[in-house]
Amino acid sequence: xxxxxxxxxxxxxxxxxKMKKHMGFLCSACTTLKAAIENRDKELISSVSDLExxxxxxxxxxxxxxxxxxxxxxxRPNICRFVEIVDNALDVTKDAAIEYTDLELDEETKExxxxxxxxxxxxxxxxxxxxxxxxxxxxxxxxxxxxxxYEKKVDEIEFDLLKRLRTKEIKxxxxxxxxxxxxxxxxxxxxxxxDASDYxxxxxxxxx
Amino acid sequence: xxxxxxxxxxxxxxSVGSNDTSNALGICIGCRIISFRRAVILxxxxxxxxxxxxxxxxxxxxxxxxxxxxxRILGISLLVSAMLIIISNWxxxxxxxxxxxxxxxxxxxxxxxxxxxxxxxxxIFLSWALSPLAAFFASIMLYRAMEKTLSKLxxxxxxxxxxxxxxxxxxxxxxxxxxxxxxxxxxxxxxAGLIDETWAFLGGSFLVFLGxxxxxxxxxxxxxxxxxxxxxxxxxxxxxxxxxxxxxxxxLGMPISTTxxxxxxxxxxxxxxxxxxxxxxxxxxxxLSWILAPTLAFLTCFIVIRTLT
Numbered sequence: 238x239x240x241x242x243x244x245x246x247x248x249x250x251x252x253x254x255k256m257k258k259h260m261g262f263l264c265s266a267c268t269t270l271k272a273a274i275e276n277r278d279k280e281l282i283s284s285v286s287d288l289e290x291x292x293x294x295x296x297x298x299x300x301x302x303x304x305x306x307x308x309x310x311x312x313r314p315n316i317c318r319f320v321e322i323v324d325n326a327l328d329v330t331k332d333a334a335i336e337y338t339d340l341e342l343d344e345e346t347k348e349x350x351x352x353x354x355x356x357x358x359x360x361x362x363x364x365x366x367x368x369x370x371x372x373x374x375x376x377x378x379x380x381x382x383x384x385x386x387y388e389k390k391v392d393e394i395e396f397d398l399l400k401r402l403r404t405k406e407i408k409x410x411x412x413x414x415x416x417x418x419x420x421x422x423x424x425x426x427x428x429x430x431x432d433a434s435d436y437x438x439x440x441x442x443x444x445x
Numbered sequence: 446x447x448x449x450x451x452x453x454x455x456x457x458x459x460s461v462g463s464n465d466t467s468n469a470l471g472i473c474i475g476c477r478i479i480s481f482r483r484a485v486i487l488x489x490x491x492x493x494x495x496x497x498x499x500x501x502x503x504x505x506x507x508x509x510x511x512x513x514x515x516x517r518i519l520g521i522s523l524l525v526s527a528m529l530i531i532i533s534n535w536x537x538x539x540x541x542x543x544x545x546x547x548x549x550x551x552x553x554x555x556x557x558x559x560x561x562x563x564x565x566x567x568x569i570f571l572s573w574a575l576s577p578l579a580a581f582f583a584s585i586m587l588y589r590a591m592e593k594t595l596s597k598l599x600x601x602x603x604x605x606x607x608x609x610x611x612x613x614x615x616x617x618x619x620x621x622x623x624x625x626x627x628x629x630x631x632x633x634x635x636x637a638g639l640i641d642e643t644w645a646f647l648g649g650s651f652l653v654f655l656g657x658x659x660x661x662x663x664x665x666x667x668x669x670x671x672x673x674x675x676x677x678x679x680x681x682x683x684x685x686x687x688x689x690x691x692x693x694x695x696x697l698g699m700p701i702s703t704t705x706x707x708x709x710x711x712x713x714x715x716x717x718x719x720x721x722x723x724x725x726x727x728x729x730x731x732x733l734s735w736i737l738a739p740t741l742a743f744l745t746c747f748i749v750i751r752t753l754t
Contacts (some may be wrong), residue, residue: 244609246605247606249604253601272483306477308604309604309607309608309677310475310477311676311677312604312662370599370602371599371600371601371602372599372600372602373599374599430642440600441600444600444603444604444607444677444678445592445595445596445603445678
């Protein structure tokens with residue numbers, strides 16, 4: 238009873254565990270996307286979709302736990318928003334993976350895209366570590382700062398990538414659209430992870 | 446004439462039960478820290494403990510020290526108090542039970558030329574003025590202490606501890622509802638010898654409990670849905686600061702309002718976050734009600750008695 242009293246309630250720990258699981262799916266999805274880009278492996282692309290589906294299940298479970306009374310009502314909207322953002326990141330990862338199926342990228346572009354996916358995966362790991370600080374004493378601000386630095390790197394790569402792609406000849410509208418959508422979704426993952434990290438920071442400071 | 450004060454006290458006790466459960470445990474129910482059923486039982490139990498352990502001092506102040514009691518003073522005062530409290534609850538105007546009862550007793554006593562103890566009355570007025578201020582500073586100190594201790598803990602531990610603390614502050618308010626609020630209602634009828642003390646304690650607590658069971662649900666629902674916007678940290682500091690303050694004044698035998706203390710506490714915490722967060726207009730309205738409630742009770746009783754005699 239004392240443990241429950243001072244280390245967090247069962248329902249709250251269950252939600253935090255599920256948030257970690259949800260985040261874990263995003264990490265796996267980003268790592269899989271990176272491998273899929275590097276190896277052009279269609280099976281890996283379909284496993285990103287599977288991870289997104291599993292993420293949806295965990296998201297519903299988290300909402301259900303929160304509805305049953307986990308956390309003070311004051312905190313619930315921000316926790317739900319955090320979970321929604323992570324879920325959006327999973328959705329855009331899946332969209333990027335699907336769009337990549339029909340794309341033919343040159344070596345340089347492929348390398349840049351793989352780097353973006355790799356940084357996104359690292360950001361996911363950092364966010365996962367940030368979630369763990371909710372039940373520990375580690376400093377969340379350091380993790381948030383690292384995530385912001387990673388995001389800046391993605392922005393720089395995206396800027397150079399788009400600059401280079403604009404000089405390339407596009408054969409037809411759909412090819413151009415698919416490439417543009419892919420780049421947009423791929424770079425949105427890091428934006429969403431950064432947003433999620435900001436929400437985690439809000440959740441953390443709201444009780445202090 | 447004899448049943449009138451008792452009937453009036455029953456009505457006031459029911460009204461206290463319907464309103465003060467939300468004062469005490471509304472936040473805990475809204476946060477689902479405790480179910481409504483358990484909260485109401487807990488409230489009833491602590492009201493009884495409060496009146497049993499500490500009710501006598503406040504009962505003596507209200508029932509014996511203010512005015513030389515007789516059946517006419519008692520009947521008119523409690524009847525007018527019950528009516529004013531029920532009307533204000535119906536119209537959703539915040540009035541303090543203590544202020545109405547004490548204003549009524551003084552008004553009736555003055556109208557009938559009874560011996561009114563102005564020294565005692567002055568002490569009570571002073572308590573009414575000082576208690577919100579004491580709650581103001583207690584909440585500020587509590588908030589600062591929490592910032593220096595609790596804030597350093599991991600998030601999940603803070604969340605858990607705040608749940609426990611909110612429950613503890615709710616229990617303190619329930620206790621002081623018995624020791625102060627119920628004592629104010631029962632003091633006059635016990636000291637007039639209309640009812641035996643033990644039966645009054647048990648019956649009064651039961652009536653407060655009954656009021657909570659039958660009538661508090663709607664008010665608690667309002668508070669429960671409203672508290673999502675509340676910051677539990679500030680809410681706890683304000684409620685616990687107010688609870689400690691009422692506890693202190695109860696030990697001194699002073700009948701003071703829990704609601705005004707909570708308002709003092711909330712203002713204190715609000716001031717810490719910046720003066721802009723405190724609505725001066727609302728505070729003015731509350732201050733007006735603070736003056737009007739006992740004045741209105743005094744004048745109503747005075748006029749009623751002068752008209753009847």
